[in-house]
Amino acid sequence: MxxxxxxxxxxxxxxxxxxxxxxxxxxxxxxxxxxxxxxxxxxxxxxxxxxxxxxxxxxxxxxxxxxxxxxxxxxxxxxxxxxxxxxxxxxxxxxxxxxxxxxxxxxxxxxxxxxxxxxxxxxxxxxxxxxxxxxxxxxxxxxYRRVPAIQLARQLVAEGRIGEVRQVRAQYLQDWLSDPKAPLSWRLDKKKAGSGALGDIGAHVVDLAQFITGQRLTGVAGLLETFVRERPVPASFSGLAGEAGEGTGPVTVDDAAIFFGRLSGGGIASFEATRFAWGRKNAIRLEINGSRGSVAFDFEDMNLLHFYDADDDATTAGFRRIVVTEPEHPYGGHWWPAGHGLGYEHAFTHQVVDLVGDLAAGRQPHPSFDDGLQVQRVLDAIERSSASGSGWVDLPAAAGEPVAG
Amino acid sequence: MxxxxxxxxxxxxxxxxxxxxxxxxxxxxxxxxxxxxxxxxxxxxxxxxxxxxxxxxxxxxxxxxxxxxxxxxxxxxxxxxxxxxxxxxxxxxxxxxxxxxxxxxxxxxxxxxxxxxxxxxxxxxxxxxxxxxxxxxxxxxxxYRRVPAIQLARQLVAEGRIGEVRQVRAQYLQDWLSDPKAPLSWRLDKKKAGSGALGDIGAHVVDLAQFITGQRLTGVAGLLETFVRERPVPASFSGLAGEAGEGTGPVTVDDAAIFFGRLSGGGIASFEATRFAWGRKNAIRLEINGSRGSVAFDFEDMNLLHFYDADDDATTAGFRRIVVTEPEHPYGGHWWPAGHGLGYEHAFTHQVVDLVGDLAAGRQPHPSFDDGLQVQRVLDAIERSSASGSGWVDLPAAAGEPVAG
Amino acid sequence: MxxxxxxxxxxxxxxxxxxxxxxxxxxxxxxxxxxxxxxxxxxxxxxxxxxxxxxxxxxxxxxxxxxxxxxxxxxxxxxxxxxxxxxxxxxxxxxxxxxxxxxxxxxxxxxxxxxxxxxxxxxxxxxxxxxxxxxxxxxxxxxYRRVPAIQLARQLVAEGRIGEVRQVRAQYLQDWLSDPKAPLSWRLDKKKAGSGALGDIGAHVVDLAQFITGQRLTGVAGLLETFVRERPVPASFSGLAGEAGEGTGPVTVDDAAIFFGRLSGGGIASFEATRFAWGRKNAIRLEINGSRGSVAFDFEDMNLLHFYDADDDATTAGFRRIVVTEPEHPYGGHWWPAGHGLGYEHAFTHQVVDLVGDLAAGRQPHPSFDDGLQVQRVLDAIERSSASGSGWVDLPAAAGEPVAG
Amino acid sequence: MxxxxxxxxxxxxxxxxxxxxxxxxxxxxxxxxxxxxxxxxxxxxxxxxxxxxxxxxxxxxxxxxxxxxxxxxxxxxxxxxxxxxxxxxxxxxxxxxxxxxxxxxxxxxxxxxxxxxxxxxxxxxxxxxxxxxxxxxxxxxxxYRRVPAIQLARQLVAEGRIGEVRQVRAQYLQDWLSDPKAPLSWRLDKKKAGSGALGDIGAHVVDLAQFITGQRLTGVAGLLETFVRERPVPASFSGLAGEAGEGTGPVTVDDAAIFFGRLSGGGIASFEATRFAWGRKNAIRLEINGSRGSVAFDFEDMNLLHFYDADDDATTAGFRRIVVTEPEHPYGGHWWPAGHGLGYEHAFTHQVVDLVGDLAAGRQPHPSFDDGLQVQRVLDAIERSSASGSGWVDLPAAAGEPVAG
Incomplete structure (x- = not known):
């Protein structure tokens, strides 16, 4: 073309x-x-x-x-x-x-x-x-890969600043279904949405964990749960919120998903995705512990990355609260002066920037459909694990399968 | 027209x-x-x-x-x-x-x-x-008036949710001049900029304090200081950052301003504006204590407002960390679902919305030039106080002078 | 007697x-x-x-x-x-x-x-x-049950302030083994210690989760991992820290444990215990999400409890940062004025107070040995799950088994 | 003796x-x-x-x-x-x-x-x-000098880790008088207490600012205010709280004090002390900005010190959240393992340790009465400034006057 x-x-x-x-x-x-x-x-x-x-x-x-x-x-x-x-x-x-x-x-x-x-x-x-x-x-x-703090986390891991990755702790917490009267959205219909919290938001933390570490999950075990199985049919919708109409319908997807797994580099990872965490509006929380340090992120403070460098002297070591808005930072220098933070939508703009750049250069953009397929396999394995008593499901590497673009 | x-x-x-x-x-x-x-x-x-x-x-x-x-x-x-x-x-x-x-x-x-x-x-x-x-x-x-959390703060005060305003604590902290090698910007030239931290960022916290409380300052005393009096002439500039060129020039404005004052409703207020607070990138911090509660804000977490309601029972009273992204919140429901936070620039968009709405309705938009003049008088009073041993300078209400639009 | x-x-x-x-x-x-x-x-x-x-x-x-x-x-x-x-x-x-x-x-x-x-x-x-x-x-x-904020969490749950418990999120994160040169302690010897992070600190979060919710785990699946399998034999020890001596010895316990489970009231729970989370010194993190609210705690801020009340109006709902030092709070009024916080050791003093009170009154103190046995069974089930591919292990209620004193 | x-x-x-x-x-x-x-x-x-x-x-x-x-x-x-x-x-x-x-x-x-x-x-x-x-x-x-994080702050400043001190920002916020029905305590009686918030808690932040920086205030200007001038006579007291009795009496001291000053090393400092900050139980907040970094402290998280090192590379610079419980820290290694935090009372124990050590060694303990006198002169100067329109009051160094022990 x-x-x-x-x-x-x-x-x-x-x-x-x-x-x-x-x-x-x-x-x-x-x-x-x-x-x-x-x-x-x-x-x-x-x-x-x-x-x-x-x-x-x-x-x-x-x-x-x-x-x-x-x-x-x-x-x-x-x-x-x-x-x-x-x-x-x-x-x-x-x-x-x-x-x-x-x-x-x-x-x-x-x-x-x-x-x-x-x-x-x-x-x-x-x-x-x-x-x-x-x-x-x-x-x-x-x-969410294009949030500057996430990019910085990946960069620090890739540069070896936290050493060998040992543990990943990933949560995606929302609360918009906590109220049992919140109406049925297409997101609660298995036919339309495929799965619930797992595919909608769990998919993000699976991708982010793999993206930041540059490793893929080699096996998982999980537990899915639906707390509210019947909800009002909505009269109207706007964003994630809606107004209840008449009658109720069945929720056919999971409300919450808990799972853990092993990473290709030898580490272990725990995950949780839920729409039932009252008070947590869009809390994507990631912490990666390595042999020489840690990085931590919470989307509720999306302009911050927390970085612990175990090479700092013992007297002054501590998680560094990095305001990821400096010209030196990913996507830095294009927006506003340092400290004048970005919002949710900016990651979409960065996505366009990266995609257009890759297309113009004839490069494969990432995450590719192969990357997306790999995440889909992880989600599927978690569903199978949950359906069969939470037992372990291996995730063999596909031939030539990439992990994290 | x-x-x-x-x-x-x-x-x-x-x-x-x-x-x-x-x-x-x-x-x-x-x-x-x-x-x-x-x-x-x-x-x-x-x-x-x-x-x-x-x-x-x-x-x-x-x-x-x-x-x-x-x-x-x-x-x-x-x-x-x-x-x-x-x-x-x-x-x-x-x-x-x-x-x-x-x-x-x-x-x-x-x-x-x-x-x-x-x-x-x-x-x-x-x-x-x-x-x-x-x-x-x-x-x-x-x-900054158009940041949703600031609007919410004003709304809570206006509704009496914190009672009578007793104290305001306002700081605007940046660090982009902390390095003595940061070059001369037009913002450091009294002819172009009028004043330094005082007019550039102190003006914001004066306006915000008056806007949120709905009261005006009736007198002030202050102290201005310039820590670095000579800086490199810049070769180029982008945003607030620049690269040093050859030679140096004098800084003719204040690097930091500390002041306090009395409010028209009987409260007292403390202020600080500085570009020398290493590590504080754009920290606009406001806390208002009233007779029945408090509100607190930090622009480094611009989507949050903290609200203490002294009417809560003693066992569960505590500052509420309000994520100001609900449809019920100012400018809410127009952007993204709850928790998908806004950034610095969104306040400018809200400004356009409010201004266009006022013009179409034939209403006076606020802050008016009279409001701006009133802030200018406060800044001038602080400069005069500082120049004369930090003594008190009264700020009589001008005839028909409005305060906070 | x-x-x-x-x-x-x-x-x-x-x-x-x-x-x-x-x-x-x-x-x-x-x-x-x-x-x-x-x-x-x-x-x-x-x-x-x-x-x-x-x-x-x-x-x-x-x-x-x-x-x-x-x-x-x-x-x-x-x-x-x-x-x-x-x-x-x-x-x-x-x-x-x-x-x-x-x-x-x-x-x-x-x-x-x-x-x-x-x-x-x-x-x-x-x-x-x-x-x-x-x-x-x-x-x-x-x-840790005797930390005032933990007692308050239990009290709020018991009073129905968060409604029906749906999810528990519990982590105990330390970092004292992150350094592979940290020497072998008796805590790394299966014979002395029984297990590693699981029994030492995982036991605490299992107990706390059950204590706060008043429910017991009815089944679990888990994953244990040992990252560093050989460590220097210590020359001397003080607290958790030691100096390396000559030679090395095997670590025979887990370094980290991840597990999840179901609660007797219908909720689900995720857990993690690790000594490899660089920068987390003694972070016991608990969050319980219910149908009407949430409570959250982090021992790194042990005098605080965070409480989200979904019955608050939508405009001002937010996690309340409760400083648990008021006279109205558990163990309150016996120490210092509000805000003059307690430390780690105070929970031990509270334990003595409760124990002596129960003995004098002829009451059974809690947690009883039956409670301790129940936790032991949970730990054992997690070990068995991990040893057999992370499959589910049921935890039937013992006859007349109590849960949470 | x-x-x-x-x-x-x-x-x-x-x-x-x-x-x-x-x-x-x-x-x-x-x-x-x-x-x-x-x-x-x-x-x-x-x-x-x-x-x-x-x-x-x-x-x-x-x-x-x-x-x-x-x-x-x-x-x-x-x-x-x-x-x-x-x-x-x-x-x-x-x-x-x-x-x-x-x-x-x-x-x-x-x-x-x-x-x-x-x-x-x-x-x-x-x-x-x-x-x-x-x-x-x-x-x-x-x-409060004996809080480990405060000692560490002083140590970092003394070692030049933040460079030349430019600004101090100090606040002591309480809320126990916010309620106008809180009864008269001896602390509200000028004869007994000397002054109100100024002497009771403002004295602490004056001392801490001077102690951490190793500099003394050379002049001040201030504003004192009493918001509630009549209160119920107490029936009984315990700590800072009391129950109202019959009748009322006059409050003869300040409820809040705001002041600023200059430091002997060329920096400037802002201060606030109040008992009317609803929701702030015992918030002693200190931030010192120097030419190469900053330190920040809040007693509501008394085991933490925040340190910004401007020599860190721009990509990973950020306030370090130091948990001041390591053996390398002041008073470290004598209490509990890292992360098992101390409380309010431990500073008193450290005071005994330091005092007994000095006495045994025949050394002058600090803060000496001369140090206390110097703080008293600062408080007196603030009162005089407030009484005379907030004008500047110089604080000449007394002959051989020490500053910070």
Whole structure:
């Protein structure tokens, strides 16, 4: 595929987005904002957004800044002015859309989790490998990787600043389902969402743990639980919140997932994902302990990384509260002066920056669909473990399987 | 003045911005972003940006999203398609530009501090009052007011949740001048900047203290200090950071300011502003103690407000760590789900939302130029106190002087 | 057994302590200090301490405040002036000493874990039940229960302030073995210590989780790991630290333990215990999420309890940072004014206060040996799970088994 | 004066304490505990306590561990078995008791503030200088100096780890008077207490600021305020809390004090002391910013010191959260393993350790009465500044005046 030439010699990257809810809004903000703060080798053009409801998708296009709106994603995929398809729909549609786009020669950015089943994810990864041979690239959107403090954590681990990784402690805590009267969302429907806390937020901490350590999980055991099995059918939704309507329906996914595993480098890891932790709004907590130090992160203070360097003298050693907003830091110097922190959405902008840079350079962006497939296998193993008395499930490395881009 | 009618019946607000450095970038992001997340009664159009260097201003226009670029702000002020002039230049130019714009019938948004001297501020406030009679409005950009946690603090105080205000404790701590080799910026030049830490960041905490409490300072005493009196002349600058060039020049402003005062409601307040607090990147700390509770804030955790309710039973009373991202919170429900925090720039977007709403409704936006003048008088009183042995300086209420919009 | 009558009509409780290292010092401080701050119904008398080295035990008696020193614990147990035997030795000796003491009609306070094996713990619990019929009481020293914030957590849960318990998140993190050159301590020797992080510190969080929730674990799955399998033989020891001597020896216990389980009330729980978390000195972290709120604790801030009340209005709900030093708080009003915090050792003093009160009242003190046995069974189940591929191990309730005193 | 020879060749130090309320209880705990954890060159003997009410003082002696009780402090001072007089009474009696004790050849430990007036403090310092010629020593009890984290802060500053001191930020926040119904305590009576928040808690932060920096204040300006001028007469008291009785009485001291000053090394300092900060129970907050780093402390987390080292590389620089419980730390290795934190009372024990060590070595203990007098002069200058419109008051160095022991 060739990028289109823009006026003045800059090439452009025509983008079409499928879906325009929470993730669609975040992706749109990123496409709009990235060129304002970063020098991009290719200029994204927000060509078209697809959605089923004609009026709603038209309104979304106007609000979110897309030139055009269509009601059939196939039409979007087929358009000449679309070079990249950005998939922001629920997980049950990822495979079909992404594979069609790749086959049509479009790059793909697909929200996580890659798919609702390993089989779908395998098909997607296969399609991505085939497409890559033609220079068509696919990436999955584990966006939290692009939080500067997370990037810094990975960098410190890679530089050996904490030595050999021994333990990972990862939690993703939310509370939006704590109230039994919170209504049924599509996120509680196994058909749409694949799984509950496990796939929605557990997937993130699995990816982050592997990304920061540069290691993959080689086996897991886990326990899933659904605390509230029946909920009101929603009348309306906005973001994660909704208002209850009449009647109730079954929750068919997990409310919470606890699991542990072994890492390819010899360490061990514990995980928890829950939407029932009253008071924890979006607490992604990661701590990695190595033989020479530790790093720790909590998304509730997303501009901070805590770093313990065991090589500091015993009198003054202590977790360093690093405000990750210096020019020396990942994505630093492009936004505001030090201490003028970033928010949730900035990671999406960084994702665009990295993706556009990789595409322009002809590099495989990461996390690739293979990376996404590997996470899907981990999630699947946890579900199988839970279903069979929490016993151990091995996760053999696939041939040539990458881990962490 | 009449807003221009846009296609489809929506009126538009043509904006022209003068200056395009740190503040210009923040304002541009706000003008671009506000309509994406909020329903605005009038649609801002980013018509033109003004700057002295033709190539640089042209590049800034492209990067920041302005339709046009001019090298003379007078040309910008004169344009028919400009309804509002956004003044983002250093303080020594505020009065001239803002007064000219108001006289030309343009609304004005002017960065803080309003001016470098009380005399200039008085002239600006007078011009604003005259313009208001014609429906032309002026606002000063004390943007930190628009941080949701700050709004919530004001709301709780106004609702009586902490009772009668007794003490305010306000600090604005930065460290970008701690290194004596940090180069001279225009912010260290009294002619350009008016004052140092006092006007640049002290002004913010004076405004915030008055805004949250709804009270004004009735007298102050203070101490200013310059620790490093000679610095390298900079070769280049970006944001607050620069690289040292050859030679040195004098620092003609304060590095740090400490002051205290009395509030119109009977309370007392302590303040500190410094750029020499190693490790504190942008720590705006506010604590207000009342007769029935307290609120506390630190911009290093800008999505949090801490609230102590003395009416809670003694066993479970404690500062509540409120994550100010709920739909019930100020500016809530427009961005992301709870816990997906905002960053520094979002306050600028909220400023646009509030300003556009006030203009459309024909309301006076706040902080008005009178509010800005009042802050300028406080800063001036502190300087006079410091210059004369830290003695008390009374701040009588001006006739009809408002406090906190 | 009858307490001895003291001069003035107050009865006394003669105490004999076996062992005088870290735990012995903590217990001694508690016996000395309790009557200074609390009104005790019976006055403890520190009669005698036992240890193998005659000179060392004599010096310990003088330093720690014991009237007498003996080299044979059997002699201590046999003494007429000893009413209670306080067992502060490594776990491999607990059963023999405690059973002998109970059979001799002495009350027993035994350090945790109750024993190194379930078989020993069962024998001890049986002996305690038999002794109880004669009014002779046995208690195991899960001292962290007596931290005021922990007591408050239990109280809030018992009062229904967080609703139905859904999730427990418990970690005990230390770092004193992170350095591979840290020498072999008896705590790394399976024969002496029974297990490693699991029994030493994991036992505490198992007990605390059950104590706070008032529920017991009904099944577990776990993973134990030893990172450093050979360590220098120590030349000397003090507390947990030692200096390396010549040669190395094998570590025969776990360095870290991760496990999860189900609670008798329907909730789920995750646990971790490690001595390899660089930078975490003694971080006992507990969070309990219920249907109406949460409580959270970290021993690194031991005077604080964090409490989220979902019944607070949405605008001001937030984790309350309760400084647990008010007169209304557990053990409150006996020490210092509010905010003048307590330290590690105070929990031992509270343990003495509670134990002496129970003995004087003829009540069974808690945690009883049955409670200790139950924890031992949990530890054993985790070891069995880990040894057999982390599969689930059920923990059926023993007949009439209590949970949490 | 000669210390008495104890059995076994150890000399003893006979101690007599005047007063047995809050401070008396803390001092008693320290005298009892110090020899249990530290090797003291001289063994303190708790000979006698003095108080006016015969029954109450007898009960206090029993509870606190004093051999004898008397109702006349003059009798205590005259006793042969008393080598040191520990003055724990309100400030209006310090001068008379301390001077009499020194003249009787007794060492003196006197609670802070040294006196209620500069004149009294001068007389006491003069008496101390005279006594010192005879080897009789006097110390004032600014006990917070003995918190390990405070000692570490001083050590880091002295070693140049933060470079040249530029700013001190010191606050002592309590809330026990926030409720207007909190009854009158002797601490609110100018005759007994000398001043309010200023002398009671402001004195501590003045001392700590000077102690940590090793510099003295050379001038100050301040503002005192009394928010609640009439309070219920108390029926009873315990610690700082009391129950209201019938009738009201006037508050004759300040409720809050704000002041700033200049340090002898060229830095500036801001201070605040208040008993009206709802939710802040005993928050002593100190931050010192130097040319190469910062240290920060909050007594609400008394086992922590925060240290920013500007020499750390820009990528990983951040405030280090030092858990000050390592053997390498001040007073380290004498208590519990790392992370098993200390509480409020431990600083009193450290005070006994330091004092007994100095006496045995024939050294002048610090803070001396001259140090106490210097603090008294600072407090007096603040009161004079406040009384005269907050103008600057110089604090010339007294001849040979020391600053920080």
């Amino acid at each position: 060739t990028e289109h030439a823009a006026a003045g010699g800059t090439t452009t990257l025509g983008v079409g987005m499928v879906g325009y809810a929470f993730m669609g809004a975040a992706h749109s903000q990123a496409w709009r904002t990235a060129p304002r703060f970063f020098d991009l080798p290719t200029m994204p053009r927000m060509r078209v957004v697809a959605g089923r409801d004609p009026q709603a998708v038209r309104a979304a296009a106007d609000r979110l800044g897309w030139d055009d709106a269509v009601t059939d994603w196939r039409e979007l995929v087929a358009r000449d002015d679309v070079d990249l398809v950005d998939v922001c729909t629920p997980g049950d549609t990822h495979a079909e859309i992404a594979i069609a786009a790749l086959e049509a020669g479009k790059h793909v950015l697909c929200e996580k989790p890659l798919a609702n089943t390993v089989a779908e994810a395998e098909a997607m990864a296969a399609a991505a490998r085939t497409a890559a041979e033609r220079g068509v690239r696919a990436m999955v959107g584990f966006t | 009449t807003e221009h009618a846009a296609a489809g019946g929506t009126t538009t607000l043509g904006v022209g911005m003068v200056g395009y450095a740190f503040m210009g970038a923040a304002h541009s992001q706000a003008w671009r972003t506000a309509p994406r997340f909020f329903d605005l009664p009038t649609m801002p159009r980013m018509r033109v940006v003004a700057g002295r260097d033709p190539q640089a201003v042209r590049a800034a226009a492209d990067r920041l999203g302005w339709d046009d670029a001019v090298t003379d702000w007078r040309e910008l002020v004169a344009r028919d398609d400009v309804d509002l002039v956004d003044v983002c230049t250093p303080g020594d130019t505020h009065a001239e530009i803002a007064i000219a714009a108001l006289e030309a019938g343009k609304h004005v948004l002017c960065e803080k501090p309003l001016a470098n001297t009380v005399a200039e501020a008085e002239a600006m406030a007078a011009a604003a009052r005259t313009a208001a009679e014609r429906g032309v409005r002026a606002m000063v950009g004390f943007t | 009858t307490e001895h009558a003291a001069a003035g009509g107050t009865t006394t409780l003669g105490v004999g302590m076996v062992g005088y290292a870290f735990m012995g010092a903590a217990h001694s401080q508690a016996w000395r200090t309790a009557p200074r701050f609390f009104d005790l119904p019976t006055m403890p008398r520190m009669r005698v301490v036992a240890g193998r080295d005659p000179q060392a035990v004599r010096a310990a008696a003088d330093r720690l405040g014991w009237d007498d020193a003996v080299t044979d614990w059997r002699e201590l147990v046999a003494r007429d002036d000893v009413d209670l035997v306080d067992v502060c030795t490594p776990g491999d000796t607990h059963a023999e000493i405690a059973i002998a003491a109970l059979e001799a009609g002495k009350h027993v306070l035994c350090e945790k874990p109750l024993a190194n094996t379930v078989a020993e713990a069962e024998a001890m619990a049986a002996a305690a039940r038999t002794a109880a019929e004669r009014g002779v009481r046995a208690m195991v020293g899960f001292t | 000669t210390e008495h020879a104890a059995a076994g060749g150890t000399t003893t130090l006979g101690v007599g304490m005047v007063g047995y309320a809050f401070m008396g209880a803390a001092h008693s705990q320290a005298w009892r505990t110090a020899p249990r954890f530290f090797d003291l060159p001289t063994m303190p003997r708790m000979r006698v306590v003095a108080g006016r009410d015969p029954q109450a003082v007898r009960a206090a002696a029993d509870r606190l561990g004093w051999d004898d009780a008397v109702t006349d402090w003059r009798e205590l001072v005259a006793r042969d078995d008393v080598d040191l007089v520990d003055v724990c009474t309100p400030g209006d009696t310090h001068a008379e008791i301390a001077i009499a004790a020194l003249e009787a050849g007794k060492h003196v430990l006197c609670e802070k503030p040294l006196a209620n007036t500069v004149a009294e403090a001068e007389a006491m310092a003069a008496a101390a200088r005279t006594a010192a010629e005879r080897g009789v020593r006097a110390m004032v009890g600014f006990t």
